[in-house]
Amino acid sequence: MRKSSNFIxxxxxxxxxxSDMIFMKTSDFYYDLPPELIAQTPxxxxxxxxxLTLDKRTGETGHGHFYDLPRLLRPGDCLxxxxxxxLPARLLGRREPTGGAAEVLLLVDRGDQVWECLVRPxxxxxxxxxxxxxxxxxTAEVLEALEGGNRLIRFDYExxxxxxxxxxxKMPLPPYIKExxxxxxxxxxVYSRQxxxxxxxxxxxxxxxxxxxxxxxxxxxxxxxxxxxxLGTFRPVKEDEITDHxxxxxxxxxxxxxxxxxxxxxxxxxxxx
Numbered sequence: 672m673r674k675s676s677n678f679i680x681x682x683x684x685x686x687x688x689x690s691d692m693i694f695m696k697t698s699d700f701y702y703d704l705p706p707e708l709i710a711q712t713p714x715x716x717x718x719x720x721x722x723l724t725l726d727k728r729t730g731e732t733g734h735g736h737f738y739d740l741p742r743l744l745r746p747g748d749c750l751x752x753x754x755x756x757x758l759p760a761r762l763l764g765r766r767e768p769t770g771g772a773a774e775v776l777l778l779v780d781r782g783d784q785v786w787e788c789l790v791r792p793x794x795x796x797x798x799x800x801x802x803x804x805x806x807x808x809x810t811a812e813v814l815e816a817l818e819g820g821n822r823l824i825r826f827d828y829e830x831x832x833x834x835x836x837x838x839x840x841k842m843p844l845p846p847y848i849k850e851x852x853x854x855x856x857x858x859x860x861v862y863s864r865q866x867x868x869x870x871x872x873x874x875x876x877x878x879x880x881x882x883x884x885x886x887x888x889x890x891x892x893x894x895x896x897x898x899x900x901x902l903g904t905f906r907p908v909k910e911d912e913i914t915d916h917x918x919x920x921x922x923x924x925x926x927x928x929x930x931x932x933x934x935x936x937x938x939x940x941x942x943x944x
Contacts, residue, residue: 694912694913694914695913696911696912697908697910697911698911706847709847709848711848711849711850712850713857713876716879717737717861717876717877717878717879718736718737718738718740718877718878718879718882719736719737719738720736720737720877721734721735721736721737722734722735722736722737722739722740724743737877737878737882738882740882740886741882741885741886741889744886744889744891744942744944745891745941745942746889746890746891747890747891747936747939747940747941747942748891748892748936748941748942748943748944749891749892749893749894749932749933749936749941749942749943749944750886750891750892750893750894750944751894751895751896751929751933751943751944752860752862752875752878752893752894752895752896753860753872753874753875753895753896753897753898754860754862754863754864754865754895754896754897755863755865755866755867755868755872755897755898755899755900756859756860756863756864756865756866756867756868757842757843757858757859757863757866757868757869757870757871757900758777758833758836758840758866758867758868758869759836759837759840759841759842759855760776760777760778760836760840760843760869761774761775761776761840761841761842761843762774762775762776762777762804762809762836762839762840762841763804763841764802764803764804764805764809764811765802765803765804766795766796766800766801766802767800767801767802767803768801771795773790773791773792773795773796773800773802774790774791775788775789775790775796775802775804775811775824776788776789776790776843776869777836777840777869778821778869778901779901781823783825784825784826784827784832785814785823785824785825785826786823786824786826787817787821787822787823787824788821788822788823788824789820789821789822790813790821790822790824793820796813796822797813797816798813798814798815798816798822799812799813800812800813801813802824804839805838805839808828808829808835808838808839809826809827809828809835809839810826810827810828811824811825811826811827812824812825812827819917833866841855842855842858842871843869843870844858845870857876858871858876859871860872860875860876860878861878861879861880861883862875862878862883862895864895865897865899867897867899867922868899868900868901869899869900869901869904870900870904871900872898872900892932892936892941894926894928894929894932894933895926895929896923896924896925896926896929897922897923897924898921898922898923898924899921899922899923900921901919901920901921901922903918903919903921
C-alpha cells in the first residue's frame with residue numbers, strides 16, 4: 672500500500688474561513704501499487720515519458736508523451752522551472768572504533784561544518800559517535816540528537832566539502848528505487864545550477880536541452896526559481912490527521928528577473944506554467 676499526504680479543505684462563507692473543516696485522512700488515499708509497475712531505471716530518452724493532459728473546460732483527458740509539450744504551449748506563455756541541483760548527500764561509512772555500518776543523509780547546512788542529518792541505524796549513532804567515510808577521507812562526530820530523531824554532525828575534511836561529497840557521496844534515491852544509479856547526472860535536471868536539494872525536483876527530469884530550445888524558439892519565455900527539496904520529502908505522514916503532521920521548511924528564492932517575466936506574461940495575457 673502507498674500513502675500520500677492528507678489535505679484539509681476549508682469551508683468558506685462570505686470570504687472568511689469557517690470553523691467547519693473537511694478533514695481528509697491518510698487512509699483516504701490508500702491504493703494498491705504493484706511493485707512491478709515502479710520503474711527502477713530511467714528511460715534512455717528523458718522526454719519519452721508519458722504525459723497525461725486534462726482540459727479544464729471540457730474535462731477531457733489525453734495521453735501523450737513529454738515531447739508533446741510544445742503543442743500544449745502558446746507563444747507569449749511563460750515556463751517556470753526549479754533550477755535546484757541535488758547534493759550527493761547520502762554517505763555510507765563506518766562507526767569508530769567498532770567498524771559498524773552507518774548511513775548519513777545530509778539535510779541542512781548549519782554552518783561551521785555542522786549539518787543536520789538523518790542517520791541509520793539511529794539507535795547506534797548517538798551523540799559522541801565518531802564516523803569515517805572513504806577510508807578516512809571524511810570523518811565526523813555526532814554532536815546532538817534532535818527532537819524527531821535527526822542528528823547534528825560536524826564533519827572534518829581536507830579541501831572543499833562539495834568536492835569531497837562529489838567523490839564519496841551518493842544520490843539519495845527514493846526508498847522505492849532499489850536499482851543503483853549508474854549515471855548521477857540522470858538524477859539532475861538539465862538546467863540544475865543551485866546546489867542544495869536532498870532529492871530531485873522530479874517534475875523537471877523529463878526536459879531535454881533540445882526540448883527547451885524548441886519551446887523557447889516558439890516564443891515561450893523560460894525563467895527559474897530555486898526551491899531546495901528538503902526533509903519533508905523523506906518523512907512519511909505517520910499521523911492519521913493532517914493537523915498532527917509536522918511540515919518542514921524548505922529554502923526558496925525567486926529572482927527579480929523571474930518575477931519581472933511572470934508579471935509581464937500575466938500583463939500581456941500569457942499563461943504562467
